[in-house]
Amino acid sequence: MVMTDNRIREQEMFTTNSYTVIQAINDGLKTMLATNKKVLLLGEDIGVNGGVFRATEGLQNEFGDHRVIDTPLSEAGFVGTAVGMALNGLSPIVEIQFLGFIYPAYEQIATHVSRMRSRTLGKYHLPMVIRAPYGAGVGAPEIHSDSAEALFTHMPGIKVVCPSNAYDAKGLLIASVEDPDPVLFLEPMRLYRGTRQEVPANKYSVELGKGTYIKKGDDVSIFAWGAMVPVAEKAAIDMKKEGYTCEVIDLRTLYPLDKEIIAESVQKTGRAIIVHEAHGTGGVGSEITSIINDTSFLYLKSPVERVTGFDVPVPYFAIEHEYLPTPERVKKAIKKSIEF
Amino acid sequence: MKMKEKYPLMQIVDSSGNLVSGQYESQLSEEKIKNFFYHMTRLRTYDRRGKALQRQGRIGTYVPFEGQEAAQVGSALALDDNDWMFPTYRDHGAALAFGGDLDRLLLYWNGRVEGALPSQTKRILPAAVPIATQLPHATGAAMAEQYKGSNQAAIAYFGDGATSEGDFHEGINIASVFKAPVVFFNQNNGYAISVPIEKQMNSETIAQKAVAYGIPGIRVDGMDVFAVHLAVQEALERARRGEGPTLIEAVVCRFGPHTTADDPTKYRDQEKVEKMREEIDPIVRLERLMKNKNIWDENWVSQMQHEVEVEVNDAVERMENHEKPDPSVMFDYVFEDPTWSIQEQKEDLLERSRF
Numbered sequence: 001m002v003m004t005d006n007r008i009r010e011q012e013m014f015t016t017n018s019y020t021v022i023q024a025i026n027d028g029l030k031t032m033l034a035t036n037k038k039v040l041l042l043g044e045d046i047g048v049n050g051g052v053f054r055a056t057e058g059l060q061n062e063f064g065d066h067r068v069i070d071t072p073l074s075e076a077g078f079v080g081t082a083v084g085m086a087l088n089g090l091s092p093i094v095e096i097q098f099l100g101f102i103y104p105a106y107e108q109i110a111t112h113v114s115r116m117r118s119r120t121l122g123k124y125h126l127p128m129v130i131r132a133p134y135g136a137g138v139g140a141p142e143i144h145s146d147s148a149e150a151l152f153t154h155m156p157g158i159k160v161v162c163p164s165n166a167y168d169a170k171g172l173l174i175a176s177v178e179d180p181d182p183v184l185f186l187e188p189m190r191l192y193r194g195t196r197q198e199v200p201a202n203k204y205s206v207e208l209g210k211g212t213y214i215k216k217g218d219d220v221s222i223f224a225w226g227a228m229v230p231v232a233e234k235a236a237i238d239m240k241k242e243g244y245t246c247e248v249i250d251l252r253t254l255y256p257l258d259k260e261i262i263a264e265s266v267q268k269t270g271r272a273i274i275v276h277e278a279h280g281t282g283g284v285g286s287e288i289t290s291i292i293n294d295t296s297f298l299y300l301k302s303p304v305e306r307v308t309g310f311d312v313p314v315p316y317f318a319i320e321h322e323y324l325p326t327p328e329r330v331k332k333a334i335k336k337s338i339e340f
Numbered sequence: 341m342k343m344k345e346k347y348p349l350m351q352i353v354d355s356s357g358n359l360v361s362g363q364y365e366s367q368l369s370e371e372k373i374k375n376f377f378y379h380m381t382r383l384r385t386y387d388r389r390g391k392a393l394q395r396q397g398r399i400g401t402y403v404p405f406e407g408q409e410a411a412q413v414g415s416a417l418a419l420d421d422n423d424w425m426f427p428t429y430r431d432h433g434a435a436l437a438f439g440g441d442l443d444r445l446l447l448y449w450n451g452r453v454e455g456a457l458p459s460q461t462k463r464i465l466p467a468a469v470p471i472a473t474q475l476p477h478a479t480g481a482a483m484a485e486q487y488k489g490s491n492q493a494a495i496a497y498f499g500d501g502a503t504s505e506g507d508f509h510e511g512i513n514i515a516s517v518f519k520a521p522v523v524f525f526n527q528n529n530g531y532a533i534s535v536p537i538e539k540q541m542n543s544e545t546i547a548q549k550a551v552a553y554g555i556p557g558i559r560v561d562g563m564d565v566f567a568v569h570l571a572v573q574e575a576l577e578r579a580r581r582g583e584g585p586t587l588i589e590a591v592v593c594r595f596g597p598h599t600t601a602d603d604p605t606k607y608r609d610q611e612k613v614e615k616m617r618e619e620i621d622p623i624v625r626l627e628r629l630m631k632n633k634n635i636w637d638e639n640w641v642s643q644m645q646h647e648v649e650v651e652v653n654d655a656v657e658r659m660e661n662h663e664k665p666d667p668s669v670m671f672d673y674v675f676e677d678p679t680w681s682i683q684e685q686k687e688d689l690l691e692r693s694r695f
Contacts, residue, residue: 040487066487072517077476077510084480084494087465088424090487092480104506111470112477118673119466120457125676156682157674180676209679256679 016198021191024166024199025055025131028173029093031203033063036091039177041068042078043095043131052097053133053192079105079130083112086126091177099134099186100146113182114157129176133189134162135227135277136309137324139317140189146314147226147278152184153255153287159208160254162186164229166197168252171206179208186254188227211258213265217245220334221265223288224275225251228325232275235330244338254284262288263295270301271337275325280308302340305333343544347559349591352566355619357628367566370635376565377626377641379417380409382648383433384623386442389652390449394600398660399449403429407563407595410622411527413437414568415495415590418576422463424481424494426474429467430527431497432458440464442651446659453669454662472502475511475524482515482522482579493521493579495572501532503546512585516553519584523575526587527562529594534607546589555585562590563622593620667693 019027032039041056047070050057060068071078075096082092096102102109109130117125136145152160161176161183163169169187176183214229215236224232229250236246247265251258266272272292274285285306292304307325315323352364359365387404394402405412412434419425419438427435432445440458447455448467456466463481468474478496485492502508503526515522526546530537543549550557556578560571568590575586595617597604604610618624630636671678671686678686 069518072510072513074510074514076507077479077514080473080476080507080511081480081483081514084477084482085484085487086480087477088481088484088488090484107470108473108476108507111473117675118670119453120673121453121669122673122676123457123460124465159675256681259680 015201019199024170028170038091075105079108086128093129096132099132100143136320137190159183162226175205190227211251211261215248217247219244220271228275234327266296267299272304347547350560379413404596410565411562411590414565415572418572425464426478426496442655472505472507479515482520495523500528515585521579533598550587562592
């Protein structure tokens with residue numbers, strides 16, 4: 001029997017599926033529901049409907065409505081309910097339908113989710129995950145396209161994670177669920193179905209707080225996350241044709257930031273471009289600039305450039321592509337940096 | 341029909357200390373009366389000391405609950421040992437009666453996080469400061485009990501002002517949909533700091549709001565410890581039977597200010613309140629009841645009062661002699677493992693304090 005079990009496990013290790021980001025998230029949720037009885041899902045339309053993006057497709061059917069719970073339309077209510085569940089030993093994963101709908105729950109997150117461990121000196125902690133699709137570029141109605149990560153990276157007591165591909169999506173999701181502290185898990189909805197990747201069928205995790213090199217290069221470092229990673233990558237490919245090699249770093253976790261990878265890359269290239277679709281002022285890019293200042297000031301050959309969304313509400317979708325950073329805007333910043 | 345008639349004030353002992361109906365005779369054993377009297381006296385002794393300590397500058401801003409002892413004791417003593425309590429900053433009386441640690445409560449008022457959690461053994465959460473945010477927590481803790489198949493319930497405390505917040509609605513609504521074993525225990529003291537209940541809501545009672553959730557709403561005389569106790573007991577039994585939440589409105593009077601930083605004479609006639617308390621003080625009501633029943637024992641009372649005085653005095657002394665706060669405490673419990681920035685900031689602070 002033992003041999004059979006091992007063989008199955010071994011097989012799983014080497015079995016992969018070609019998944020989109022949304023399928024990988026579904027697989028990650030399924031993996032956690034199957035392996036940990038404390039894991040429950042809560043959210044709007046996640047049950048019979050499988051979620052508006054189908055992230056929870058089939059899960060209620062497989063695990064029951066006591067584990068995949070359709071909640072009332074009540075973000076503060078079900079985030080607060082998840083706090084109570086997590087206090088009482090469960091590991092709830094809540095889905096906020098769109099990040100722009102998280103604002104009613106902001107008080108719960110700011111005053112309880114992020115503070116419970118601190119105010120009880122560790123007697124209680126909240127192993128909960130708040131998943132939220134974020135970002136513009138899919139022609140969604142207003143409020144559906146926000147990138148509000150900086151509101152949460154500024155908030156002590158919660159980690160902020162943002163994958164850009166299917167492999168990381170599953171691995172980071174599993175790591176987030178298994179993390180003893182609360183995690184805001186941002187899903188780039190623009191990348192949900194764009195590409196496929198081989199995703200292991202087994203349970204694996206990608207460490208929180210660690211960025212990764214998407215591309216290695218010598219001339220410029222480009223830092224991005226989520227839906228901006230392919231934009232940075234495209235700019236890097238174009239620049240190669242012009243004779244410059246760019247290093248593209250997917251930061252993957254926005255709090256805590258991977259200080260080492262930022263310093264390592266900037267100290268090698270001496271030039272840094274930060275790309276994010278959230279508004280520039282007070283964005284995570286400012287924090288990355290600050291890390292570069294603290295760790296690598298004397299290595300810089302030119303000022304750090306930021307390519308970001310503008311300091312305006314994300315516009316209606318007819319002009320949202322004007323708001324979003326494009327490979328052209330990134331290339332312009334790279335050239336400015338090189339020609340400094 | 342007037343809502344106050346539809347939701348009549350449930351009472352067992354009236355303000356003269358008389359039983360309102362023979363059907364409740366069995367509720368009033370001598371042991372139970374004395375136990376309630378002890379807890380309420382203990383709470384008042386602690387509460388008055390809290391106010392005095394603040395006046396003397398020995399603790400920070402204090403939130404008194406004088407007048408609300410019956411509501412807090414009656415409800416807390418209805419709980420099972422393993423039930424969950426979600427108090428606000430004015431419910432430290434309930435926390436204490438339920439088994440909270442007096443030393444911790446005093447540390448809390450002295451600005452020490454070591455006292456935020458009222459108990460290491462009982463499931464009492466730190467006081468919720470943001471209004472009504474604890475209601476969904478009680479719902480969640482209760483749903484987790486449901487999920488585990490246990491028989492435990494949760495109670496959420498909140499005031500009249502909290503009923504205007506969104507989380508009041510969201511917490512009760514979710515609990516009612518899932519029939520969560522939770523009791524929503526409102527103490528309506530008529531004021532949210534200075535704003536009177538008439539300006540807080542257009543409905544006549546808080547209990548009637550239960551109709552909107554399809555759950556029972558009970559209005560009870562919150563100055564009558566027996567009525568509160570029975571109402572909460574029945575709501576808990578209902579919760580344990582799987583019949584879902586109950587909204588209880590305990591009508592109380594806060595005799596003092598909102599906090600020690602508040603001056604109630606600016607918004608209400610304190611002389612009138614003082615006059616009223618002669619009639620409605622919940623502890624005096626118990627004294628009258630005991631005298632009416634010929635079980636008032638002067639020796640027992642003075643002995644008990646002496647004991648709680650000593651208990652509070654000793655706790656105050658321990659609070660004042662508590663070891664100095666360690667600044668590390670602000671860094672060490674934000675995450676299980678401090679992030680690099682928190683670690684760096686901690687080292688920086690400790691380094692600075694060395695010079």
